[in-house]
Amino acid sequence: MPARIPFRAPRGGEPRANRARTGSARSQGRPQTKRSTPDRGLLGPTARRRLATTGSIVRRGLRRLRIWTMLAARRIARLWRVSLQFRVVSTTVLLGLVVMVLLQTFLYQRISDGLVEGRIQTAREDAAYRASEMQARLDATDNLDAESIRQFTFDLIRQQESQTPDQTRELILTRAIDNTRGPERVPTMWTDVDASVVPTELRQAIAADPSHQHIQLVPIPRGDGHVPAVLVGSQILVPQAGREELYFVFPLDREQAIMNMMLRTFVIGALALVVLIGLLAYIVTRLVVDPVREAAEVAGRLSSGRLNERMRAKGEDDLATLARSFNDMADSLQTQIRQLEDLSRVQQRFVSDVSHELRTPLTTIRMAAEVIHDSRGDFQAPVARSTELLLAEVDRFDELLSELLEISRFDAGGAVLDTEEVDVRAVVDRVVEAAAPLADRRGVSVQVLGGDRPYPCDMDPRRVERILRNLLVNAIEHAEGKPVHIELGANSEAVGVAVRDFGVGLEPGQAALVFNRFWRADPARNRTTGGTGLGLAIALEDARLHNGWLQAWGTPGGGCRFRLTLPRHAGQPIQRAPIALSEETPPPAPRPAPEPTPPPVPASEAVVASSVVRSSGSTASTVASAADEPSDEPTSEPPSEPSEPSEVVTEAAARPVSEPDRASGLYPDGGREGTEQGSGS
Numbered sequence: 101m102p103a104r105i106p107f108r109a110p111r112g113g114e115p116r117a118n119r120a121r122t123g124s125a126r127s128q129g130r131p132q133t134k135r136s137t138p139d140r141g142l143l144g145p146t147a148r149r150r151l152a153t154t155g156s157i158v159r160r161g162l163r164r165l166r167i168w169t170m171l172a173a174r175r176i177a178r179l180w181r182v183s184l185q186f187r188v189v190s191t192t193v194l195l196g197l198v199v200m201v202l203l204q205t206f207l208y209q210r211i212s213d214g215l216v217e218g219r220i221q222t223a224r225e226d227a228a229y230r231a232s233e234m235q236a237r238l239d240a241t242d243n244l245d246a247e248s249i250r251q252f253t254f255d256l257i258r259q260q261e262s263q264t265p266d267q268t269r270e271l272i273l274t275r276a277i278d279n280t281r282g283p284e285r286v287p288t289m290w291t292d293v294d295a296s297v298v299p300t301e302l303r304q305a306i307a308a309d310p311s312h313q314h315i316q317l318v319p320i321p322r323g324d325g326h327v328p329a330v331l332v333g334s335q336i337l338v339p340q341a342g343r344e345e346l347y348f349v350f351p352l353d354r355e356q357a358i359m360n361m362m363l364r365t366f367v368i369g370a371l372a373l374v375v376l377i378g379l380l381a382y383i384v385t386r387l388v389v390d391p392v393r394e395a396a397e398v399a400g401r402l403s404s405g406r407l408n409e410r411m412r413a414k415g416e417d418d419l420a421t422l423a424r425s426f427n428d429m430a431d432s433l434q435t436q437i438r439q440l441e442d443l444s445r446v447q448q449r450f451v452s453d454v455s456h457e458l459r460t461p462l463t464t465i466r467m468a469a470e471v472i473h474d475s476r477g478d479f480q481a482p483v484a485r486s487t488e489l490l491l492a493e494v495d496r497f498d499e500l501l502s503e504l505l506e507i508s509r510f511d512a513g514g515a516v517l518d519t520e521e522v523d524v525r526a527v528v529d530r531v532v533e534a535a536a537p538l539a540d541r542r543g544v545s546v547q548v549l550g551g552d553r554p555y556p557c558d559m560d561p562r563r564v565e566r567i568l569r570n571l572l573v574n575a576i577e578h579a580e581g582k583p584v585h586i587e588l589g590a591n592s593e594a595v596g597v598a599v600r601d602f603g604v605g606l607e608p609g610q611a612a613l614v615f616n617r618f619w620r621a622d623p624a625r626n627r628t629t630g631g632t633g634l635g636l637a638i639a640l641e642d643a644r645l646h647n648g649w650l651q652a653w654g655t656p657g658g659g660c661r662f663r664l665t666l667p668r669h670a671g672q673p674i675q676r677a678p679i680a681l682s683e684e685t686p687p688p689a690p691r692p693a694p695e696p697t698p699p700p701v702p703a704s705e706a707v708v709a710s711s712v713v714r715s716s717g718s719t720a721s722t723v724a725s726a727a728d729e730p731s732d733e734p735t736s737e738p739p740s741e742p743s744e745p746s747e748v749v750t751e752a753a754a755r756p757v758s759e760p761d762r763a764s765g766l767y768p769d770g771g772r773e774g775t776e777q778g779s780g781s
Contacts (some may be wrong), residue, residue, distance in 0.1 A: 148370040176570070184392075185385045192381035193374055202369040211362060215355045220315060220330050226269070227332035227348040228313060230260050234346070235336045249340050253286055261291045270349035272298060275334055278307045293320050293329075293349050298472070300331055306345055310335040317706075320351060328352045344672035393421045395426055407434040452508045455501045462498060469494045503634040507617070510641045517560045517645055519670050524555040524595050528586060531568040535576060544574070544579045550588040557595045558670040563642040567650070568597060570635040571662045575601035589678040590668070594648075596679040606654030614652055615640045649674065653682045 179186045234256050240253055253273065262269040272295050274288040288295050297320050305314045314333045319326040332351040338344045394411055396687035401409040410430060413423035428774045473491045476484040483699045506515075532546050539546050575584045582602040606614070613619045618633035643650035645667050 185382070185389045188385045189378055189381045193378040196377040197370070197374050200373060204370060208359070208362065208366060212355075212359055215358065216317070216328075216330075216352070219350065219352060219355055223330040223332050223348065224313060224315060225348040226350075227334070227523075230348065231313075231346055233336050234260065238336065238338055238623050241339065244339050249338065250286055253338060254289060257289055257291065263327065268351050268353065270351070272345075272347040272349065274298070274345050274347075275341075276307060276310075276343040276345050276688075281342070286338055286344060288340040295347075297329075297349070297553060298331065298333070298345075298347055302331065303345060306333050310343065320349065322351070322353070327356050329710070337522060384526045388419070391423065395422070398426070398430075402430060402433070407437065432473060448508050451504055455504045455508070456503055462494070462501065466494050466498065500634070503638060506638055507634060507641075510638075510645075515565070515645055517639070517670075519558050519560055521556055521558055522561045522564075524557050524559075524597060524666075525551050525588060527561055527565050528568060528588065528597065531565055531572055532586070534569065534571050538573060539576050539584070542576050542579065543581045544576050545583045546576070546586065547583055548586045548588070555588055555590050555595045557666050557668055559646055559666055560642075563645065564664075565638040565665070567642050567664055568599070570639045571599040571664070574662070575599050575603075575660070578603035580604065582659070587679055591676070591678040592668075593672060594665050594667055594674045594675050594676075594678055596663060596665045598661055598679045598681070600659065600661045602659035605656045605658050605660055606652070607656055615650070647671065647673070651681055700704040 110576055168693045178218070180190070210404050238253070241249075241251070243252065245417060257271045257273055260271055270291045270293045272288075272293065273286070274289040274295050275286070297318050299316065299318060300314050302314055312334075316331050316333075317328050318331045320329045329352055332348045332350070334346055335343050336346050341719055348653070398411050407430070410427045413422040414426065469487070469491045473487045476487045479487065528548060528551065532548065534545070550667060572584070572586070579601040580603045585598075585600040587598040587600065589598075615636050615638045640650050641664075643664060647670075648667060649665040650662070651665075652662045661681060663677065663681050665679075667674050
């Protein structure tokens with residue numbers, strides 16, 4: 101067992117080998133105590149309750165931490181999406197941090213390598229000089245007995261040790277692994293670092309090449325941890341003992357302290373620099389983002405109708421040029437909008453004035469036509485027929501003037517609602533009764549579905565009756581002898597009425613036009629009940645006035661379905677419709693009906709049929725028009741041509757009306773070609 105030579109003069113002038121370190125051996129003989137974990141089955145009820153309470157507290161804490169982490173991640177993701185300034189500052193800080201870490205890592209590594217290389221060079225030179233000095237003194241000694249050699253060797257090692265703060269130097273002397281010369285005469289000696297730090301591969305390298313120094317970096321214990329040290333080994337020849345391995349240990353405490361100080365300096369400097377970079381990026385982006393935000397705010401106010409809003413233009417830089425260009429654009433838009441408003445007012449005034457001015461001559465013509473019509477029995481057949489046609493056209497002209505006046509009131513914003521709580525079922529009954537003569541002449545049966553219970557709703561009964569009359573007359577006109585269904589439905593927020601016919605239907609492109617003024621599907625088609633082309637346009641405006649929806653859906657040869665949706669209470673927004681807009685119910689078989697020449701149309705029936713809009717087609721078509729619909733409702737852009745017609749039932753009551761029916765490509769509130777058509781389209 102190697103022994104350690106103490107650094108004090110032995111008593112009696114003789115060297116004394118220190119006893120080997122036997123702490124580990126004593127510890128092996130000492131009885132070991134093992135900490136036992138208490139068995140849960142041996143715990144009392146109170147301890148088990150405390151353990152369960154602690155576990156629940158830990159689980160709740162982990163759950164809250166997970167929730168807070170998710171919320172923080174969502175907020176950061178939202179800031180990343182909505183804030184340009186946050187993205188720029190975050191990106192700049194992250195890039196700056198990466199650059200600083202890479203740069204400081206490179207500098208730290210270079211400085212560390214330089215310090216270590218310098219320490220290795222000085223250690224090599226110092227170890228070579230002191231090893232040669234020790235070898236010379238060993239060669240010159242005259243005392244060759246074993247005890248004298250051991251004491252002399254101990255004295256040499258003691259003299260070479262250095263504990264100065266600038267350069268700590270420890271020594272280790274041990275027998276070479278290739279020394280086969282008899283028993284050990286000089287024991288293993290060391291100063292403050294024992295021989296266990298010497299790696300085996302280093303000893304083997306020295307044995308293979310004893311004429312040169314061998315250097316290796318090894319960790320040595322220092323307090324509670326370890327520090328690196330330069331280990332320089334070589335062989336010396338001790339008299340009477342043979343070859344011994346001499347190791348100089350140069351701890352790198354000072355270099356380690358320098359590197360720790362540099363690391364702290366680098367970290368603090370990097371954090372300060374990153375904060376400074378983030379602050380600079382924030383200031384710079386504010387200079388760019390603030391004018392952009394101001395432009396967005398001004399644009400929003402312009403879009404809301406405040407046409408006098410302008411940006412502040414300061415200086416002559418790019419942002420000032422942007423502000424001046426924005427202001428020029430706003431001036432141009434304001435001028436054009438005012439010109440359009442003036443033109444619209446002139447047109448509205450013209451329509452209103454013409455309609456009022458035509459009232460007086462039209463009244464005179466009507467009176468004369470009625471007198472001639474009453475005397476038609478005295479005329480020949482062609483003349484009598486002419487008087488009937490004259491009176492019918494005068495009635496149609498009168499209806500056209502009334503609807504033009506109504507449209508002018510909508511355009512001027514003068515239309516008002518006279519709301520009251522009314523049962524929609526009663527309004528439907530009145531409309532069906534008024535359209536019964538036209539349905540009888542057409543051979544069409546009108547069926548009311550879902551009319552077995554009341555449907556109270558805050559509405560203007562006159563306007564709602566006009567809407568339903570237009571829809572029903574339109575359906576009868578295009579039913580081609582097939583039944584017409586009127587379906588009623590309601591939910592917690594809205595009341596709906598759908599009018600379904602199984603006639604000619606709508607073609608692609610026509611769906612976006614059915615609510616346009618003076619539009620006809622086929623202008624050359626014969627009309628038997630008259631009509632002005634303004635009925636559905638006025639119906640749409642009436643629905644908008646109620647904050648409701650008026651929507652249409654149709655397939656070629658499968659008929660159309662118009663749906664009116666009204667809020668139960670005035671001013672209440674509609675989230676979903678109570679009735680589906682599209683359906684896949686197969687149309688009933690056509691009822692054979694003769695096509696006699698219709699009799700003359702009385703004035704009372706001409707009023708009922710005045711708002712008929714004809715439509716016919718060959719492929720699927722849908723349209724959605726609404727007043728103040730949610731933002732996710734179909735827009736007012738022109739519809740696209742569908743590739744394949746499709747008919748499915750869309751249950752709008754089971755989901756929001758704006759959600760598309762993915763299976764068929766139709767929308768519950770407007771369909772694939774759903775568009776909101778204003779009355780002025």
